[in-house]
Amino acid sequence: MALNRAACIGGGVIGAGWIARLLLAGVDVDVFDPAPDAQRIVAEVLANAQRAAGKLLDAPLPAPGQLRFADTLEQAVAGAELIQESVPERLDLKRAVLQAIDAHAAPDAIIGSSTSGLLPSDLQQGMRHPERLVVAHPYNPVYLLPLVEIVGGHQTSTQTIRRASSLYTALGMKPVTINREIEAFVGDRLLEALWREALWLVKDDIASVTEIDDVIRYSFGLRWAQMGLFQTYRIAGGEAGMRHFLGQFGPALKWPWTKLMDVPEMDEALIDKIAAQSDEQAGGRSIRDLERIRDDNLVAIIRALAQQQGGAGWGAGAALRDQEQMLRDAAADATAAPLQLTSGSVPAEWIDYNGHMTEHRYLQVFGETSDALLTHLGLDADYFASGRSFYTVETHIMHLGEAHEGDGYETRTRILSADDKRLHVFHQISNPATGSVLASAEQMLLHVDTTAQKATPVDADLGNRIAALAREHAVLPGAAAVGRYVGQRP
Amino acid sequence: MALNRAACIGGGVIGAGWIARLLLAGVDVDVFDPAPDAQRIVAEVLANAQRAAGKLLDAPLPAPGQLRFADTLEQAVAGAELIQESVPERLDLKRAVLQAIDAHAAPDAIIGSSTSGLLPSDLQQGMRHPERLVVAHPYNPVYLLPLVEIVGGHQTSTQTIRRASSLYTALGMKPVTINREIEAFVGDRLLEALWREALWLVKDDIASVTEIDDVIRYSFGLRWAQMGLFQTYRIAGGEAGMRHFLGQFGPALKWPWTKLMDVPEMDEALIDKIAAQSDEQAGGRSIRDLERIRDDNLVAIIRALAQQQGGAGWGAGAALRDQEQMLRDAAADATAAPLQLTSGSVPAEWIDYNGHMTEHRYLQVFGETSDALLTHLGLDADYFASGRSFYTVETHIMHLGEAHEGDGYETRTRILSADDKRLHVFHQISNPATGSVLASAEQMLLHVDTTAQKATPVDADLGNRIAALAREHAVLPGAAAVGRYVGQRP
Numbered sequence: 001m002a003l004n005r006a007a008c009i010g011g012g013v014i015g016a017g018w019i020a021r022l023l024l025a026g027v028d029v030d031v032f033d034p035a036p037d038a039q040r041i042v043a044e045v046l047a048n049a050q051r052a053a054g055k056l057l058d059a060p061l062p063a064p065g066q067l068r069f070a071d072t073l074e075q076a077v078a079g080a081e082l083i084q085e086s087v088p089e090r091l092d093l094k095r096a097v098l099q100a101i102d103a104h105a106a107p108d109a110i111i112g113s114s115t116s117g118l119l120p121s122d123l124q125q126g127m128r129h130p131e132r133l134v135v136a137h138p139y140n141p142v143y144l145l146p147l148v149e150i151v152g153g154h155q156t157s158t159q160t161i162r163r164a165s166s167l168y169t170a171l172g173m174k175p176v177t178i179n180r181e182i183e184a185f186v187g188d189r190l191l192e193a194l195w196r197e198a199l200w201l202v203k204d205d206i207a208s209v210t211e212i213d214d215v216i217r218y219s220f221g222l223r224w225a226q227m228g229l230f231q232t233y234r235i236a237g238g239e240a241g242m243r244h245f246l247g248q249f250g251p252a253l254k255w256p257w258t259k260l261m262d263v264p265e266m267d268e269a270l271i272d273k274i275a276a277q278s279d280e281q282a283g284g285r286s287i288r289d290l291e292r293i294r295d296d297n298l299v300a301i302i303r304a305l306a307q308q309q310g311g312a313g314w315g316a317g318a319a320l321r322d323q324e325q326m327l328r329d330a331a332a333d334a335t336a337a338p339l340q341l342t343s344g345s346v347p348a349e350w351i352d353y354n355g356h357m358t359e360h361r362y363l364q365v366f367g368e369t370s371d372a373l374l375t376h377l378g379l380d381a382d383y384f385a386s387g388r389s390f391y392t393v394e395t396h397i398m399h400l401g402e403a404h405e406g407d408g409y410e411t412r413t414r415i416l417s418a419d420d421k422r423l424h425v426f427h428q429i430s431n432p433a434t435g436s437v438l439a440s441a442e443q444m445l446l447h448v449d450t451t452a453q454k455a456t457p458v459d460a461d462l463g464n465r466i467a468a469l470a471r472e473h474a475v476l477p478g479a480a481a482v483g484r485y486v487g488q489r490p
Numbered sequence: 491m492a493l494n495r496a497a498c499i500g501g502g503v504i505g506a507g508w509i510a511r512l513l514l515a516g517v518d519v520d521v522f523d524p525a526p527d528a529q530r531i532v533a534e535v536l537a538n539a540q541r542a543a544g545k546l547l548d549a550p551l552p553a554p555g556q557l558r559f560a561d562t563l564e565q566a567v568a569g570a571e572l573i574q575e576s577v578p579e580r581l582d583l584k585r586a587v588l589q590a591i592d593a594h595a596a597p598d599a600i601i602g603s604s605t606s607g608l609l610p611s612d613l614q615q616g617m618r619h620p621e622r623l624v625v626a627h628p629y630n631p632v633y634l635l636p637l638v639e640i641v642g643g644h645q646t647s648t649q650t651i652r653r654a655s656s657l658y659t660a661l662g663m664k665p666v667t668i669n670r671e672i673e674a675f676v677g678d679r680l681l682e683a684l685w686r687e688a689l690w691l692v693k694d695d696i697a698s699v700t701e702i703d704d705v706i707r708y709s710f711g712l713r714w715a716q717m718g719l720f721q722t723y724r725i726a727g728g729e730a731g732m733r734h735f736l737g738q739f740g741p742a743l744k745w746p747w748t749k750l751m752d753v754p755e756m757d758e759a760l761i762d763k764i765a766a767q768s769d770e771q772a773g774g775r776s777i778r779d780l781e782r783i784r785d786d787n788l789v790a791i792i793r794a795l796a797q798q799q800g801g802a803g804w805g806a807g808a809a810l811r812d813q814e815q816m817l818r819d820a821a822a823d824a825t826a827a828p829l830q831l832t833s834g835s836v837p838a839e840w841i842d843y844n845g846h847m848t849e850h851r852y853l854q855v856f857g858e859t860s861d862a863l864l865t866h867l868g869l870d871a872d873y874f875a876s877g878r879s880f881y882t883v884e885t886h887i888m889h890l891g892e893a894h895e896g897d898g899y900e901t902r903t904r905i906l907s908a909d910d911k912r913l914h915v916f917h918q919i920s921n922p923a924t925g926s927v928l929a930s931a932e933q934m935l936l937h938v939d940t941t942a943q944k945a946t947p948v949d950a951d952l953g954n955r956i957a958a959l960a961r962e963h964a965v966l967p968g969a970a971a972v973g974r975y976v977g978q979r980p
Binding site: 147222230246 | 531630679680695702706712713717718720726736769771777780792794795799804843885887933934
């Protein structure tokens with residue numbers, strides 16, 4: 001489902017996360033938020049999101065959507081196919097905003113509310129087209145975490161639920177549709193139960209904020225990044241199975257363990273205590289620092305999960321693979337093909353004591369192919385004489401077959417990515433008679449000032465030629481050898 | 491703190507996890523468990539743990555400890571420095587077992603109870619030396635998750651808490667000492683609060699087991715693998731800080747959201763429902779399959795976290811780095827050094843149009859160095875003539891400096907790891923005049939039957955020589971280039 005234009009009403013942390021996710025998916029976004037610092041918050045979250053997306057995704061990103069700040073809500077929602085409401089969590093305010101959206105939006109636009117707890121049936125009261133309102137509750141950071149809880153109210157149509165799920169999936173998210181509306185839905189119910197208990201533990205001096213966080217992130221937090229509560233317990237039950245596990249656990253539910261029967265008073269003393277312990281835990285790191293650490297960690301975890309199951313991915317890693325495939329499909333161009341730059345046949349002096357082409361001759365062919373790519377990009381003797389060149393800084397070679405004396409060979413080359421100084425390429429050597437790939441090389445080339453002996457940006461013309469070729473190659477299918485480290489299990 | 495001998499009383503899933511963690515840390519373990527299937531369970535968990543440790547750790551593992559099954563509890567605990575009790579969660583049973591341990595253990599042995607909820611003050615009643623009893627509550631899988639909650643009772647000495655923390659740290663764990671004993675301590679209190687709520691959600695048909703698990707693992711589960719509840723909320727509060735966040739959240743605690751005031755009846759109907767939904771979620775995968783998937787995911791997540799913070803690691807990844815450093819220190823051998831196998835000077839024909847040694851000549855030197863390593867290991871012309879050889883299947887090269895015509899070069903080589911078919915090596919080329927490293931190569935060599943053209947195991951003699959050299963090299967410090975993929979951010 002191709003989404004071209006969306007509106008975001010509310011540009012706080014959650015609203016800005018939506019804006020970033022939409023823009024990076026190529027969707028134009030009109031924003032309405034009367035708060036004076038909305039533009040600054042959106043710019044900051046967008047910078048974080050761009051940084052994270054570049055590290056997360058191995059697929060061609062579409063040209064980012066256009067961001068426009070509207071002067072009025074009416075102006076923002078006109079023409080939008082999806083309107084995401086992320087204003088503060090007060091029923092009266094949300095109702096007023098949703099009614100205004102309802103009055104000005106196209107009749108077939110989907111309206112998604114980011115509420116983390118209010119009932120959609122309450123939110124849709126007073127709307128002319130209540131059937132197109134759905135709760136679409138995301139998790140911070142919205143541009144990285146895949147989950148969106150989809151909850152319909154009494155008046156929400158099943159078509160809206162279906163269309164909304166499809167729209168959010170196209171944004172790389174994992175929609176989970178909740179059967180029946182309840183306050184706080186599923187995720188925040190679970191979080192609130194745990195949060196109350198954590199507050200008691202701090203209040204009663206059982207453990208500090210840091211100790212509680214460590215208990216979580218060194219144990220069940222690691223488990224829950226990949227399997228949830230029930231599947232984890234299924235495994236813990238062992239061969240006897242889930243029924244046995246439940247039988248064991250059952251009686252424990254009666255134990256007076258938790259403080260759940262009561263709610264801690266969030267008074268000044270408790271607020272002071274938590275705030276002070278949290279300051280100590282942060283150890284002087286700013287929120288911006290912590291955000292970057294969090295995002296880098298999340299990117300690394302999701303990418304690690306994407307490597308599982310033979311590269312098909314698991315959990316959030318499987319969602320990432322789906323997103324990459326969607327991006328590739330969206331960019332698909334049947335005419336795109338790797339470059340065929342060099343070919344030849346294997347001379348006698350390339351053969352080693354094992355009777356086949358020796359390893360460094362493969363790199364010789366790959367190196368000549370990189371040179372041919374530079375020539376293809378317009379780098380000539382004059383260019384090198386001007387004191388600039390590309391140096392290879394890193395190479396990963398896979399040997400997949402053998403070549404013998406007299407065998408023909410030919411190469412295929414594609415650009416994986418490029419920036420103003422780096423050129424990331426992938427070559428394959430194959431046997432033209434059999435079509436089989438004999439070896440591949442992934443290489444990073446760095447543009448250097450050969451006099452100063454340091455990296456230097458390419459000039460704009462060359463940069464444009466490289467970028468054009470990179471865009472052309474971005475739609476080519478991925479290769480298992482790319483991004484691999486030596487000895488990595490498949 | 492060097493631990494040589496431990497006893498484990500109880501060999502169920504948790505006990506077997508402790509046994510595996512201890513054995514892999516080089517500790518001899520005496521086990522007592524009268525259950526007929528204890529030996530089988532221990533063997534299965536140990537196999538999983540060995541598989542996971544091999545993938546997790548980039549450091550020399552010590553020779554595994556000896557595993558012995560004792561006929562009596564007395565026999566098992568005699569001479570043990572640490573005794574870990576992991577029998578079923580019943581106060582009367584645990585007390586009886588702890589009193590028996592107390593009667594036969596050395597007076598200065600530490601006794602750790604794996605209880606997930608009973609109070610240490612209750613457990614230590616009737617012991618002659620109650621001061622050395624401490625709760626040391628781990629999380630499943632014990633051989634992978636770092637957390638151990640340390641909880642003392644009224645009679646536990648502070649020295650015991652200190653010594654226990656130090657012993658568990660030496661096993662690669664993250665001890666978190668809980669200030670004051672309460673039933674279920676910290677982790678299981680949090681888990682129980684969330685678990686009760688999840689049971690209501692299933693019972694009331696708000697969401698299925700699969701949907702709840704997906705809500706967790708696509709959202710806050712990912713967050714909690716790296717930062718806990720409080721630090722995550724600190725960031726969510728944005729620049730306004732924790733105090734602002736708490737101010738917002740505070741009133742919500744009064745909302746009648748959760749079912750916390752009541753406990754669901756774990757009746758047959760609810761057990762049936764959960765068991766059936768769990769079967770559906772498993773999709774036919776056995777518990778063994780799920781265990782392996784879980785372990786591979788956890789290894790990948792912890793390794794991904796170890797790459798953060800410039801390679802120093804974050805959270806569980808930092809704990810892994812600490813463990814690796816301990817293993818390296820423990821194995822430290824001042825005389826260990828890489829092999830110096832080849833050297834020479836750069837001839838004119840190795841220079842390219844950039845005026846420096848061209849890339850494939852580096853691989854030529856690395857290839858010759860691999861050949862020299864094979865010679866060093868005793869592979870000669872007769873060996874190759876017998877139809878066996880090592881083929882390079884994968885190479886990763888980093889270029890760190892330049893060589894010019896006439897420059898000297900020399901190489902350093904170490905074995906990173908080896909099994910019966912694979913030889914994983916790391917070479918460096920340096921300039922002997924300046925000592926600076928010019929390039930490195932990480933390579934995987936495969937032992938092949940050159941007639942059948944397929945991998946084949948090395949014979950026992952050669953295998954022993956390779957293993958001896960690998961052990962010698964295992965204590966050498968790590969290198970940033972090892973395990974790197976092309977373009978990886980530092």
